[in-house]
Amino acid sequence: MKNLFSKKIALILIVVISIFVLFFKMYSEEKTSAAKPPKKSYPPGVLFTFDDDYIEDWYQADQLLHPYGWKATFFVCWYGSLTKDQKSKLHFLQNRGHDIAGHGYNHLNALKYSKEFGIEKYINDDILPLKAAMKKDGFSIHSFAYPDGARDAELDTELLKHFDIIRGTTYEEIRPESQFCYYEGNRVVYGLGIDDDYKQFNIPYYKTLLDYAKAHNKIVIFYGHKTVANADEKLETPLSALEDLCKYAKNNGLKFYTIDDLAKL
Structure with missing residues (x-):
């Protein structure tokens, strides 16, 4: 026993x-x-994006910045009002390696419009007409930026049925490690404004973000509107500032990305 x-x-x-x-x-x-930190499958870099319909200005900016090997994404709105020459310039930019993306057929504030009329009507009124009109002219758009940065999670969910990546906005001059303007592998990204009327407009500060991106294998996302030689109105990005940032990125070995590049990573 x-x-x-x-x-x-x-x-x-x-x-x-x-x-x-x-x-x-x-x-x-x-x-x-x-x-173990996850391995990054892409080199650090910068993504410049521009909103609205300042096509002639973007075209002029490209003439200045092309020698730096820059790439950008142009989020277009009010497409029904564009001239034949403007559409031709968009094709030129696309052929240069830039992205042409969507910013709403009528630049509607998605959050306000959908709350008043519903998300389905917003999509039918501002998204589907834009995609159809641009596709007819040879632009197959895969990305979208919210007008005014107005968004919420419900809108994100519905719009991601129509786009690969959507861009919102973020603000403030805060520590680089606390910023939200980096690509983190998500389909919703946020850009930091570089128009000179934004309170965070500060070239040395933007360069600290580029430095942080290089040190931590990240991609910084910026956004602006009208690219001009002399910025004296709202929503204008000084060409001198843009050239300075492109030169800094190139000299420091940062890669230029487009929004569609992110979808392929």
Whole structure:
């Protein structure tokens, strides 16, 4: 009887020890795996985006910045009002390697319009007409930027049925490590404004974001509107500032991305 009892005790101890060893091994492997940072499959870089219908100005900016190898994404709105020459310039920019993307057929504030009339009507009135009109002219758009940056999670969910990536906006001059204007592998991204009427307009600050991106394998996302030599109105990005940032990015080995590039990463 004693031998049988001893064998049972020994068997129970073996089982308990085996479970403990297995649990410890799994915990150790999980902890080690969690400690390893995910490998980035893309080099650090910068993504310049511009909104609205300032096509002639974007075309002039490209003449200045092309020698730096820059690329940008142009989010177009009011497409039904564009001239033949403007559409031709958009094709020129697209052929240069830039992205042509959507910003609403009538530049409607998505949040206000959808709350008043519903998301389905917003999509039918401002998204589908834009995609159809641009597709007819040879622009297959895969990305979208919210007018006024007005968005919420429900809109994101519905618009991601029509686009690969959508861009919102973020503000403030805060520490680089706390900024939201980096690509993090998500289909919703946020750009930081570089028009000179924004309170965070500060070239040295923007360069700290580029430095942080390089050090941490990130992609900085900026957005502006009208690219001009002399910025004296709202929603204008000075060409001198843009050239300075492009030169800094190139000299520091940062890659220029478009919004559609992000969808391929």
